[in-house]
Amino acid sequence: MAISTTPITRKTAIEVTRPRRSLSAFLQRDNVLAYLFMLPGAIFLILFMAYPFVLGIWLSLTDKLVGFSDYKYVGLANYRWFWSDSIFRQTVINTFIYGFVTVPFKLFLGLGLALLLNERFHFSRAWRAGLLLPWIVPTAISSLAWLMLFDGVLSPISWVLRDWGLVDHNINFLGDSWNARASLCLANIWRGIPFFAISILAGLQAVPNDLHEAAALDGAGSWQRFRSVTLPVIRNIMLITTLFSIIWTFSDFQLIYVLTKGGPANMTHVFGTYSYQSMAVGDIAGAATISLYMFPILAVFAIILLRYVRKED
Amino acid sequence: MSTRDERVTNLINDAKRLRYSRRQILRNGSALGLSAAGLQMVLRSSGHTLAAPRQTRYQTGGKLNILAGSYFVPEAQDFFVKQVQDWGSQNGVEVTADFVNWPDIQAKVSAAVESGAGPDIVEMREGWQYLYYEQMTDLNDLAMQVGDAAGGYYDWVTNTASVDGNFYSIPVGTSSAAFAYRISYFEQAGITDAANNFPKTWEDLFAVGKTLKGMGKPLGQALGHSTGDPASFAYPYMWSYGAMELEEDGKTVAFNKDTFVDGMNTFIQAWKDAYDETGLSWDDSANNRAFLSDQISATLNGSSVYLAAQSAKAGASTTDYKVVVDPADITHAGYPEGPSGRFNQLSSWSYAVMKYSGNQDSAKALLQYWTGADQMKAWLEAQKGYIIPPAKSLASDPVYTSDPKLAPYLDVINYGRNKGYAGPLNQKAAQVGSQYIVVDTFAKAIQNNDAKGAIEEGAKLLERIYGR
């Protein structure tokens, strides 16, 4: 075999080893192979997501109620109606509060925890696994624990605060709208900290120790070291995690459904629960409309996320 | 429907005027194309008694799944399961039953109806038959059979369980609401002979409540999203202060009335003075628990709190919490009155066979068996009076007459109104109920301390539905 001076490209290699016009060659082409690979996933997504999604869009443009087969196209009437519906407005506000209040807490507390877990100490592996629990445990189940913790009668939190003399009667965690929102935020933060912590921890482990030592030798204090050595490395993952968290928090359903079902008096609804409630009473068109209002918001965050990630490529 | 009414009315007039015999009515009626139900109406209205209809026999086999709300009288739930499973084993049908918490029932029914798959037999509440009847098998014949065999349905049942007079589901009565209260606390609050002297007006009640709250035992009221207690309070209170969903003309929303705004303001004040303020998040179960663990002194509810206290005392506790109230200290009273009168809310529960069911014959056979007089009587007895009966002869059952303390529950049929008043309990009224528009008005008024604003918004929401 003559030693070629031209670099062997993939294409040439294939030409050498296979006759061009066979089926397998066809299948070997990147284009074809790629679409072939994507086919199984695509089938699921088309059947069980795209089609219902389009159906949902269609429904939002009608006045359909559950159980009745005659309904008509009404254009954007539903969208206009919800725009002026006070419950919907409250829902939008709630969702933004829920998202933008919890995420900074999750970020900072998660960062703090990640920094701690990055240290070497006994049983660090067990700690890491253990502290992940709030994130791992099914939300429907942990929400029930919070339901009891927030109960107007049985709450141990109330008991402790009363025992310490800080309050004189049981706290109405879920029956007052502002208390309820705060309670929901608390449960959400509790659940989300481990996700931030583990993700940032993953990023921290990529920071080489020598950089730290070098900086320390140069006389930098821990805060300076953090800012100049650590932060640049984990900034990327912090941003990604934050964006994901915003998306998930905005589309959250289970936690709020179990704790308040959007109550009291529809005051703690987020998009997911208000949509579900509308579905439950048979207002399918309304439910679809509410969910579709959420979609562009999520898409904006998603596009920011993707753009940022693509930039880093 | 209107054509049928005309033909029926004409035939009734002819029959009365010309003194048709039973045979003539039947012949003319079927020539006009009237259904059996229509014929029955003519026969009844023209004074002919019905011959006892022959019971239809249905084929049985396969599987059946039943969806119902979870029972507040736990022994009755177990009894029901036994009833249907016994029937199932005798008839070669595998019967399963699922019980769903009240706030969640409608979601499951909606999903089943919309997807065209789900339980074969479904419990319909609060006018839901109007929402789902397109997917329900017409059961009018069976319903009439069952009802007539039990002395005939009450009018309030026909008004609230049928769809424009036609039954798509078999009525089984309903739970009614009265005030359950603690005799000893009311006496301490200054009511002499409290067992027989419950406050007569809402304002009297709130005044006593203020004293009671000062004693640490406030009144309790559920105002969350659950199908029972919240509506059982909101609608009657609204009616007793002069407002309604619709005027007599059946079209104009009659919600935003000054008398009602006044009444709401009274209630907002009372909420702070006399009620347990966590009630905004209560569903149908929370007030039971609060009452039975001695936190509140009175609440409107079905008779389940009294029954639970009795069970606990007899040692057969079925609750997972400690019942610390002696049933001897509990009694009941009907609702107080407001300036516009004294009202209660009465709806109807019924069981439907879904059209998508692959086993409709078995389902009908099961319902025919279970709603038959013997089984229904036994079931109502297992409910210990918690459910008031749909048909007249069942009301004389000792379960309703043996304990005078339970009298206020049956009494509701004398002053109860249907949701949707002054309109009928139809599809729109059912939607209003499902969306908790009236209930939320109260909750919103309390939250924002603004009666007028909440009522105006409620009126807008009502107009959206009734104006469709």
Place this chain on the structure above:
Amino acid sequence: MAMVGSNTFGRRVVRLHIPLALYAIFLHFPFAWRVIVSLKPDQDLLRTNLNPFVLRDVTISHYTYLFKETDFLRWTWNTAVVTLAATVLSLFCSVLIGYALGRLRFRGGTIMGLAIFLAYLVPPTLLFIPLSQVIAKFGLYNRYWALIFTYPTFLIPFAGWLLMGYFRTIARDLEDAAMVDGATRLQAMRQIVLPLALPGVLSAGIFCFTLGWNEFLYALVFMGTGNMKTIPVGVVSDLIRADVYFWGSLMAAGILGSVPVAVAYSFFVDHYISGLTSGATKG
């Protein structure tokens, strides 16, 4: 931030152990509460004047109730079947998608990637009723397949995205070298790339398992009758009966229902972390 510099015991306690303890208390006290309640006898549960954290008596009746009076074991089986099957299915599809998007250059790659990611955003609360029609049409209602086929709709987008990032990090030369040596692309993929990507696949698999185990809405609507409940659905529906919350058993069920997932994590947490690193940061 590695601690360099002064590392005395005193400083460690203050800067490491105490904060860790605080975090541990905050993150774990709901679990501690659950354990306490699950062991507390019924009578004590409502005695609100007593210290709720102290167990005067211990009972296992809540656990036995779970096994004897409810279908808990069946729920666990259902959840396991559905979750494992959906995970396997989703991993299969996601590996292929991840490979395609991460290593193959083809027309429309960017758009497909974006589409898949946007698919992730479609909320289940929008989909569940139109989806229930689809399920009914295929005759899948109340069968395992209803969930096994619908879970991938939210598992595949995320896992695919994660794996896409992961596949990108594997050097191309390895594959090229193999193919120059005469292997087909598929062979190269199977023998070289996949083994290297195993940590990422494992990490995606754990993620899928968790999300599937956790899922509530679809399980409630498509499969929530009779003995076809999953753990989250069963716990919420069967342990709350009208006005009675069986708190003891609710908490016991919660603990037992979390065990499999927690165990899986403890074995794989390191892989999970490294999988996240590569997948997410370079995705």
